[in-house]
Amino acid sequence: MTAELDTPTRRLLDAANANDTDAFLAAFTADGVVDDWGREFRGAEAIRGWSDREFIGKQVTLAVEEVTRDGDETVVTAAVGGNGFNGPSHFTFRTAGDRIARMTIRA
Template identity: 80%
Template sequence: MDQLDEPTRRLLDAANANDIDAFLAGFTADGVVDDWGREFRGADEIRGWSDGEFIGKQVSLAVEDVRRSGNETTVTAAVGGNGFNGPSHFTFTVDGDLVSRMTIRE
């Protein structure tokens, strides 16, 4: 976990705390969640997605691996909760002290 940049760490912590407000605050104003090709842009769309599929399902993310390249951090995590469960890769694109994009893939 020491390889995590601070914006990515804040988003993961907010997700694990099931704190939607802190999660949304971690994104840029035009931030995007790309969930297997479905894109949700801005706080309202991200909230709608998260309420139905992420924090609203009491997600938990157990970080197993972290890889950084430039302004991107890819996290391999075991996903738990009341929705999808299993391994996933999350790539976070950082813009300043916020995340501009979170891409989720298997």
């Protein structure tokens, strides 16, 4: 059975699907990290640059297909669409309080 999304992860996914970069960045902790296949982007400025080039800047859409949760980690399987990568991906979100500390993307 698919678990429910936690609030920080839902907030981040909603912002991405709305192509709202400011809300997307606000979902992360101050020292938040995006790990995109081993390439790490730390902090709002680096995450914004990555997102402008490869995520929200490509009008990303994320259709959640499955959610599993274990402690402070939520794994989301999503169908990715937009003008960049299209296909299935797994996103692991690690929370810290009410924000995302780390978003890891893998196939």
